[in-house]
Amino acid sequence: MTRSYILSAVRSAVVPRNGAFSHLALHDLAKPVVMECISRAGLGVDDIDEVIVGNALGAGGNPARLISLAAGLGEHIGGLTIDRQCCSGLDAINLASAMIKSGQARIVIVGGVESYSRRPLRSQTFHDGRPPIAYDRPPFTPWPERDPDMAHAANELAKSLNISRQEQDAWAMESHKKAQASHARMASEIVPIEGVAGDVFTRNLSEKTCARMAPIVGSITPANTSVAADAAAFCIVACHDVAKSMRGKSVEIISGRTIGGQPDCPGIAPIAAIQQVLSDGNLQPHEIDVAEIMEAYAAQALACVSQAGLNKDLTNLGGGSLARGHPIGASGAINAVRLYHELIGAGGNGIAAIAAAGGLGTALLLRA
Numbered sequence: 001m002t003r004s005y006i007l008s009a010v011r012s013a014v015v016p017r018n019g020a021f022s023h024l025a026l027h028d029l030a031k032p033v034v035m036e037c038i039s040r041a042g043l044g045v046d047d048i049d050e051v052i053v054g055n056a057l058g059a060g061g062n063p064a065r066l067i068s069l070a071a072g073l074g075e076h077i078g079g080l081t082i083d084r085q086c087c088s089g090l091d092a093i094n095l096a097s098a099m100i101k102s103g104q105a106r107i108v109i110v111g112g113v114e115s116y117s118r119r120p121l122r123s124q125t126f127h128d129g130r131p132p133i134a135y136d137r138p139p140f141t142p143w144p145e146r147d148p149d150m151a152h153a154a155n156e157l158a159k160s161l162n163i164s165r166q167e168q169d170a171w172a173m174e175s176h177k178k179a180q181a182s183h184a185r186m187a188s189e190i191v192p193i194e195g196v197a198g199d200v201f202t203r204n205l206s207e208k209t210c211a212r213m214a215p216i217v218g219s220i221t222p223a224n225t226s227v228a229a230d231a232a233a234f235c236i237v238a239c240h241d242v243a244k245s246m247r248g249k250s251v252e253i254i255s256g257r258t259i260g261g262q263p264d265c266p267g268i269a270p271i272a273a274i275q276q277v278l279s280d281g282n283l284q285p286h287e288i289d290v291a292e293i294m295e296a297y298a299a300q301a302l303a304c305v306s307q308a309g310l311n312k313d314l315t316n317l318g319g320g321s322l323a324r325g326h327p328i329g330a331s332g333a334i335n336a337v338r339l340y341h342e343l344i345g346a347g348g349n350g351i352a353a354i355a356a357a358g359g360l361g362t363a364l365l366l367r368a
Helices: 026-040 063-070 088-102 150-160 165-181 183-189 207-212 240-245 270-280 298-308 328-346
Strands: 004-011 050-054 080-082 107-115 122-124 133-135 229-239 251-260 290-293 349-356 360-367
Touching: 004 026, 004 088, 004 183, 004 240, 004 328, 026 063, 026 107, 026 229, 050 063, 050 088, 050 328, 063 080, 080 088, 088 107, 088 229, 088 251, 088 328, 088 349, 088 360, 107 328, 150 298, 165 183, 165 207, 165 298, 183 328, 229 240, 229 328, 251 270, 251 328, 270 298, 270 349, 270 360, 290 298, 290 328, 298 349, 328 349, 328 360
Parallel strands: 050 080, 050 107, 290 349
Antiparallel strands: 004 229, 004 251, 107 229, 122 133, 251 360, 349 360
């Protein structure tokens, strides 16, 4: 079994919904990111064997195929789109790595794209002729009583672990502060689209502003919750022989895992996945040099970092989704892009992890 590597990794800026990317179709948002990813790896469009894309809100149609055609990658590429909600972008990378390691492909373009702005309207239909009923999200468990709204689930998690609103707000403020401080440093990983070359949501979030926020539920407020957003992020994943021959810097994919947890407590599901990839890599938490942990809610990030034994000072060095936004199917891929660039700069072992509704957690272990 061969080894797998990330040869290049780039993303768009993250823009809150109904912003500068709101008029772009998924393939139009993804195409420039894909093309830059290929260019940075020193490859041509004919070198690509497959395209795998995470997308959660596009309602089918195989965006991966549309992106492949729009980017001129050749009609022979079928493209594969996967939906595991927030885990989709990171799961796509893990799937590409598995294809490489099994010998099914040598070079794969992989990542995630989401347009919250352009998501289709969805309705439930009935066999008895009743009018369809619109819905915002599908069920994530077969049991309504164990399928909580995500904000309610985050609030219950915070209560169960005694995570105060002040702690959540402090995490959110620090996320924005780190993102502001890293604005220039992160420019190299962002492909300008529609004139947007940086994450526009990042701001000077103060304690006073946090205190003014009305609760969504309990200790969960708009300040410590990620906003819905549009973005794309992609990597080139390749086999060992290709990685050796390329001019750019590569990062090895050591392990990737998705593990299910309690359906009604999705926020801590990544912990088991983190523990498993650490075991796969024969590592302890203190041996992780940098981590990218999803911040859909500050409570979720606090719980995962603490219970997985990670160093919070080495986590989300450029800020997290609280300072950018949460483009569902792309968020995991954005974490991987961030992790790649942090490791290229400093070396060592890195982990990216994300939770998804229904009690799912995905983790990726990289080494530079």
